[in-house]
Amino acid sequence: xxxxxxxxxxxxxxxxxxxxxxxxxxxxxxxxxxxxxxxxxxxxxxxxxxxxxxxxxxxxxxxxxxxxxxxxxxxxxxxxxxxxxxxxxxxxxxxxxxxxxxxxxxxxxxxxx
Amino acid sequence: xxxxxxxxxxxxxxxxxxxxxxxxxxxxxxxxxxxxxxxxxxxxxxxxxxxxxxxxxxxxxxxxxxxxxxxxxxxxxxxxxxxxxxxxxxxxxxxxxxxxxxxxxxxxxxxxxxxxxxxxxxxxxxxxxxxxxxxxxxxxxxxxxxxxxxxxxxxxxxxxxxxxxxxxxxxxxxxxxxxxxxxxxxxxxxxxxxxxxxxxxxxxxxxxxxxxxxxxxxxxxxxxxxxxxxxxxxxxxxxxxxxxxxxxxxxxxxxxx
Numbered sequence: 001x002x003x004x005x006x007x008x009x010x011x012x013x014x015x016x017x018x019x020x021x022x023x024x025x026x027x028x029x030x031x032x033x034x035x036x037x038x039x040x041x042x043x044x045x046x047x048x049x050x051x052x053x054x055x056x057x058x059x060x061x062x063x064x065x066x067x068x069x070x071x072x073x074x075x076x077x078x079x080x081x082x083x084x085x086x087x088x089x090x091x092x093x094x095x096x097x098x099x100x101x102x103x104x105x106x107x108x109x110x111x112x113x
Numbered sequence: 114x115x116x117x118x119x120x121x122x123x124x125x126x127x128x129x130x131x132x133x134x135x136x137x138x139x140x141x142x143x144x145x146x147x148x149x150x151x152x153x154x155x156x157x158x159x160x161x162x163x164x165x166x167x168x169x170x171x172x173x174x175x176x177x178x179x180x181x182x183x184x185x186x187x188x189x190x191x192x193x194x195x196x197x198x199x200x201x202x203x204x205x206x207x208x209x210x211x212x213x214x215x216x217x218x219x220x221x222x223x224x225x226x227x228x229x230x231x232x233x234x235x236x237x238x239x240x241x242x243x244x245x246x247x248x249x250x251x252x253x254x255x256x257x258x259x260x261x262x263x264x265x266x267x268x269x270x271x272x273x274x275x276x277x278x279x280x281x282x283x284x285x286x287x288x289x290x291x292x293x294x295x296x297x298x299x300x301x302x303x304x305x306x307x308x309x310x311x312x313x314x315x316x317x318x319x320x321x322x323x324x325x326x327x328x329x330x331x332x333x334x335x336x337x338x339x340x341x342x343x344x345x346x347x348x349x350x351x352x353x354x355x356x357x358x359x360x361x362x363x364x365x366x367x368x369x370x
Contacts, residue, residue, distance in 0.1 A: 002246050002277035009163050017157050027154050031163070038280045038306045085305035085339055095341050105163045105280070113154040 003043040008051045010107055015056060018112045026057035028111030034067040034104035036085060041066070060111075069102020167281055170249035174256070174284025178267065184367040185267045187283050189307060190291035191300070192273030195317040195350055197225045199291060200268050202350040204234045206360050207266065211367055214264035216255045218247040218272045225270065235259055246277040249284055265367055275304040287366065289313040290343075292336070294327035301332075301339040308339040313346070315359065320349035 014026050029048075033041055041064045048062050069082040073089035073096050080089050080096075087096045162168065178185045188196050197217075204213035215236040217225045226238035237255045239247060252269060261267070269285060271278045290311035292300050295318055301308040308314065314336050322329065329347075336345055344362065348355030 002244075002280060005244065005246075005248070006163050006280075009166060013159065013161065013163070013165075017159055021155075021157055023152075023155075028156075036306065038276070085309040087341075107159045107161055107163055109156050109158045109160075111154050111156045113152045 003039055004047045004051060006039055006105060007044055007047040010048070011051050011055055011057055013107050014060075014110045017110050018056060021112060023112035024056060026055075026060045026110060026112050028061040028063065029057065030063045030065065030108040030110075032065045032067055032104045032106040032108050034069060034102040036069045036082065036099070036102035037105045039105055065108065067101055067104045070100045071096040072098040072100050074098070164280065164282075167249050170253060171282035171284040174249055174253050175286075177253075177256075178284060178286075179370065181261045181264075182370055183261060183264060183267045184363065184370050185269065185283075185285045185287075187269045187271060187278075187285035187288045188291065189271045189275070189278050189288065189311070190273060190293075191275050191296065194273070194291040194293040194296060196270050196273065196291055197228055198350045199315070199317055200270055201229055201232050201234065202353070202356065203268070203360070203363070204229075205232060206353075206356055207363070211265040211364065212263055213266045213268060214259045214261065215268045215270060216247075216252060216259070217270045218251070220244075220272065235264065241272060245272055245274050246281050247271050247283060248281050252283045266363060275300070275307045279307040279310050286370070287312045289315060290340075291315050291317050292332065293318040294322040294332075295325050298328050298332035298335055301335040305339045308336065308343075311340055311343055313362075314340050314343045316345070316347045318349060318351075319347050319355060320352045 010029065010031065014029055018026050033039055044064060045062060052058050052060060070079045071082045071087045072079055073092065073094060075092050075094050076089060079100060082099065082102060087099065089096055188200060190196050200215055207213055213234055215229050215234055216239065217229065217236060218239045218241055219225060220241055220243065223238040226236045229236040237258045239251050239255050247269065269283055288311040290308055292314060294316065316332065333345065336343070346355060346359045348359055
């Protein structure tokens with residue numbers, strides 16, 4: 001359940017940006033979460049309700065945009081979709097050491113007023 | 114001017130309902146409105162990592178440790194894989210050559226710290242309460258309580274958990290993941306993020322491998338599949354078998370710091 005720590009950080013960053021923009025309330029939050037980030041979207045949603053309570057982000061809409069993981073195959077010189085950490089190229093079956101996407105745990109945007 | 118993208122479009126003259134809200138012109142209507150005047154919501158793009166604060170603190174730790182010429186290990190595994198015994202025996206075997214200091218993380222109790230302290234190892238315990246992992250800030254505060262000028266190798270024993278600590282960089286040089294022969298050969302396949310993130314994988318309790326029916330080839334195959342880049346060691350902290358290769362590796366890496 002490190003999703004609680006992650007979402008507490010999301011609240012901190014969202015509140016900081018609202019204060020900088022002079023907004024009094026946060027109405028929405030958009031996150032980008034890689035499929036290999038290690039964080040579970042359902043657990044993040046669950047944690048969000050708890051950690052945003054009693055803050056200016058309470059009740060804000062949470063959107064989580066999934067990012068499908070992609071590896072780079074140096075032999076085929078092409079990207080391929082990774083469903084897991086085995087990073088095996090589906091064309092040549094070589095194992096790739098380069099994960100290009102999929103570890104994202106980003107706060108994309110904050111809606112406020 | 115537009116502050117969103119710097120395109121230079123738009124201006125200060127905000128129009129509501131098709132006419133300028135400059136109060137100097139005359140109005141044919143009063144200023145009462147049939148709707149509430151809550152400010153319109155607007156969006157601020159951040160595009161920042163949620164791990165940014167931890168990652169920055171971890172880099173600060175890394176720089177500080179480097180300046181102190183420390184080799185720093187982040188030891189992770191499930192509960193009961195033998196982290197504490199492995200660390201105690203590593204320290205005992207390095208005695209006279211390299212000085213080991215330890216930071217131990219657990220949800221509660223200082224039992225692990227007490228075991229290490231009895232062995233004469235300088236140790237700081239972090240009790241995380243309900244938090245399932247160590248983060249860079251906790252490590253920085255704990256490290257301040259050790260006399261690091263008397264330490265060559267700093268070992269951080271993370272909370273026994275193969276999930277959450279994977280996302281938290283502590284500023285270590287090497288992430289060392291333990292897999293004990295009692296746990297089953299498929300642990301690397303079940304917890305790939307952690308095994309994938311480690312630079313070193315250690316199979317512990319090899320002295321009882323036969324008794325518990327441990328399939329070595331299968332375990333190594335699984336490890337290589339997930340942690341293809343990792344250096345793999347097989348040892349028993351209890352009997353000392355296989356410890357030499359691990360200790361030589363540590364001494365070599367300490368020399369490179």
